[in-house]
Amino acid sequence: MPNSSVHTAESAHEEHPAYLRHHFNSTEQQADAAGFAMWLFLLTEVMFFSGLFTAYLIYRNWYYPAFVSGSHQLNVVWGTTNTVVLIFSSFTMAMGVWCAETRRRRGLVLSLTLTFILGLGFLGIKTIEYREKIEKHHVPGFHYSMQSFLDPQSDPEVYAEYHDKPLVPDMARHTELYFSLYFLMTGMHALHMIIGIGILGFMILRARAGAYTAGHVTFVENIGLYWHFVDIIWIYLFALLYLISRHQ
């Protein structure tokens, strides 16, 4: 029987929605499999970041003063703003998933667009922060400058707030490790944000055409999971990188 798709007894009496792939027996099985696959993917993401967290933990314990001075260079206002932005975007994403599940097309488009804008806002703020680091030569590598740590008063803004004591040269050198980890972790996070925003853009276009409000919501749910995961990573990055020791 060439080219005939074989129907089994249990699936023959159901009608097949267009989105049911040929190798699944039922839409539940398909949705279940896709959701589980997404969770497994997030599992690999956790492991991917865990290498960085391990490195962070070790070096923070070794070079605590350098990490404190380094974190004072981060702007806690921007950091908090970004956290709030991401939390709101997670909320709008969750709302988007709800809209898709309850088949509200306009609500879905609105939620996704808001998430998209908030994501861009996050990246914008991150860019401002990165630019400040570049200007101060705090990007690790050949142009790295320890000036702000050897002589904190040369950096009046930060000094006014924290009155850091100068670090001795060998400890000041290790601020480079802090910034390496800062850029690695926030950079990896930002990369995930960029990918997420790209997918969101694609989803908004399809959502306007009503693709996700006809019962097949797996994709929206999965991207929602991804977005929330990125949010969780940031929650930790914020606590670990920005809030090491803000008291004077």
Place this chain on the structure above:
Amino acid sequence: MSEHNEHAQHIVGPGVYLVILFALLIGTALTVWASFLELGFWNPIIALAIATTKAVLVVLFFMHVKYSSKLTKLTVISGIFMFLVLISMTLTDYISRAWGSW
């Protein structure tokens, strides 16, 4: 297969999401405030505890794990478990290095 239906049926509504949103915002405010206090040893513990609470809220409600199948819960737990294995087993080396030889 009852699992499947459960997954498909349970929809978390905006009310829950709003509550979680506010909880997360309060958590953020708390953790920033706590970081400005001088608590010594407790500073990182509190920061991590608050971050973990926030993460748990996101996982349970935004990511629907509270209403998901056992398999999903198991996946989440195994993720956390392996994360802790990597960190703690690596630290067995780093912590005890300072103890000197035997």
Place this chain on the structure above:
Amino acid sequence: MNHISPVIWQFLVKWMTNFALLPPEASKIAPQMDALLFFLILVSLIGLTIVVLLVVSFSILYRKKRHPVAVQVEGSTLLEAIWTIIPLGLFLVMFVWGALIYFRVYTPPVNAMNIYVVGKQWMWKVEHPGGQHEINALHVPTGRAVQLTLISQDVFHSFSIPAFRVKREAIPGRYTTVWFEATTPGTYHLFCTQYCGTNHSQMIGDVVVMTPEEYRKWLTRSDSGASLAQDGERLFASLSCAACHNARPDARGPSLANVYGAKLSLSSGGTVIADEAYLREAILNPSQHITQGYAPIMPTYQGQISEEGVIALIEFIKNLNSDYRVEQTINTTDMLPGSEGAAKGGKTPAAKGPAQNGKVKP
């Protein structure tokens, strides 16, 4: 058997006559290691024999010709338990035995004679406390515990002496140690066993084990004119360490006399035993190792002293049991070449030769 190729024949004859499973046992730990190895081999052989016997005998007994219809047998919990518990027990015996050997190889006795080894691409540089330098060779006496303090200047290397059954990685940025007591005079292989780049396979040398008398002769023959401690003293002066580390009441740094082996309280809290590793760190990354009561003003010497220089400084500090020598350095800093003469007059352990250069007890 002439029709076999003569080359192969020669090979075989040579191999059969020289066959050995292990290199000669030339250190005190070697027989202990070999005992464990033979135990492991024995257990493996027994295990392998059991498996092979089972497979072969079942294959013969139950081959299709003899046993055309299989009898379905379910598993047996008793058997599963047996072959879980017995191997586990054996493995645990191996673990404990192995850990004891590991413990012995890496725990040097207190009176061990210390030799420094610096690994670099692609050679071993050995520094004896008496100032004898060797490259790709190590001379040691029999009957004396020798501790090697290893460090690498660049990548990971591994200092391996198969005849002693010891091996230790030389890693960049940190001292590692290993010790042995040679028993049989002779020349043995020294290998770098950690892959370290292009000429990894040329990073080999000889370990020469000598009787104590010969070793003493060798020491005098290879004398480089200044002991490691004297080299260190010169470095101490030229880096102006004594500007702070003197015993004067207004000194900005702690006195270094008798500091080696002492228990120090650090300004960061906690105490530490000042061993080689600590001294090295305190020179290169001082701020984490400030003695209580002193300001963190010492500059870092990372990148300014070679590993050999650090070793010389450490050796100098180890042998410093009074501040007299430091006073001398202060007085002679501005006339360096002359400090050599002053050094000869001093009565410090550094001048007494390597035999006494053990750990100086305060």
Place this chain on the structure above:
Amino acid sequence: MSEHTIVSLPDQATARIPKDNYITRENGLLSWLLTSDHKRIAILYLISITFFFFIGGALAGLIRLELLTPQADLMATDTYNKVFTMHGVIMIFFFLVPSVPATLGNFFIPMMIGAKDLALPKINLLSWYLYMTGGLLALYTMTVGGVDTGWTFTTPLSTHYVNTNVLTTGLAVFVAGFSSILTGLNFIVTIHKMRAPGLTWFRLPLFIWANYAASILMVLGTPVLAIAIVLVALERTLGIGVFDPTKGGDPLLFQHLFWFYSHPAVYIMILPGMGVISEVISNFSRKRVFGYTAVAFSSVAIAVFGFFVWAHHMFIMGISNYAVLVFSLLSMLVAVPSAIKIFNWSLTLYKGSITFETPMLYAFGFIGLFTIGGMTGVFLGTSGTDIHLTETYFIVAHFHFVMVGGMLMAFLAGIHFWWPKMTGRMYPEKISQLAAVVTFIGFNLTFFPQFILGMLGMPRRYAAYPPEFQILNVFSTAGATILGVGYLLPVLYLIWSLRYGAIAGDNPWQATGLEWQSQSPPLTENFAEIPVMDHEAYDYEWLEKQQKEKGVASAE
């Protein structure tokens, strides 16, 4: 039926390969390159993996030739270093890790659980493309000068002290890593969600259990390797200092991260092979695997314990002595499940009805060689003896016994066992039995002398060595020649059999797995009707009954 074999082939005069099958359904190169059929992807993998195996094998040949004499005379030490590095990289990341899962697993996991395809067919194709991208990048690296860090990329050698193509090799491994993650993810989802009705976890064939365990390792371990490689690349290009001791970083941290993947990776390599052996031993002794549950759980135990032992690669590298104790103890625990498997396989033969077709010969080879390989692993997990044996040829011999003696034997056993199902034709029995014996002899001659070399202290990765080690090296090189013949033979006769082999019929081995319920070669959708599983795995009595019924039906 004959006394010596269980093969029952259809009448060759009338038998035909079914007209409609996964090979004939569509034609043209594009229909292969754009397929999402797991069986076709498995064939793509089989071809590309064989290709990389022979490249890696050629490099191995060069290594053995160089070591024929004590001097570095065939090639300069530099070249030798590149050759063994590329041998390691290609064999591990492009042959061993994907070998059984990506070919046999891809082909038979859906069939064994009665599914039409893997859960994510397109991801499956993507993972083949990632694999090829990585593989071609690795080959490209070879042509532009190679890399000489060793496959372990040890820092700071790889970050600051070599000026070969570390970055492209790293990228190749990174990309191949993602291929492996996606394959593992796909398998886990498929095994969880796509099982046929009635197929409960404890009715699954052990091959599925083994691949499931290996997939868990792939999914959880590989990302850590990925991040370690990213860090090496950034350290090398930007000097971020994370692994640089002069900047306060710790080079050992790299090894922690690297071995966190690369130790479980050896279980990724061996577990699917163990799965194959369970299938083969059961089938050719016509018996349910002894202690099914124990074998199944031992796979999972290996996967779980496998994550707790990585630092035994670093016993002498300056990790703390306490950590050595912990990791040595845990390493002992991971050896137990392997022992359980070996004994269960041996006992499976008890009261069986054993025949000695090629897959069975390879399986016997596996049991013997893996026992030796596993036991010598205990030598290395024992912290004391590890001091003397690590970084010598003992290590080389140990992992070749496990990987080549174990995994490759299992791979060949599996290929022969399932060849009739994959192609619809039998391989020639006599010559393949010969090849199995040749492989076994060649293997032992190649690698057994290396145990002795290692005990004598010959370091690994040496282009030149002291002359007293020559004789054993000559044995080893001679063995490698025989081994090479043993590996070339299957390629020749398997290709020959594609056209001239006997037509196999649906179930030439009288095997019980669901995959044998389908036609050979199978339909694109695997089964004409989704099977319902109503019996245990390896239920040969059920099979007999079913065949009797069929016989009755056809007689009527």
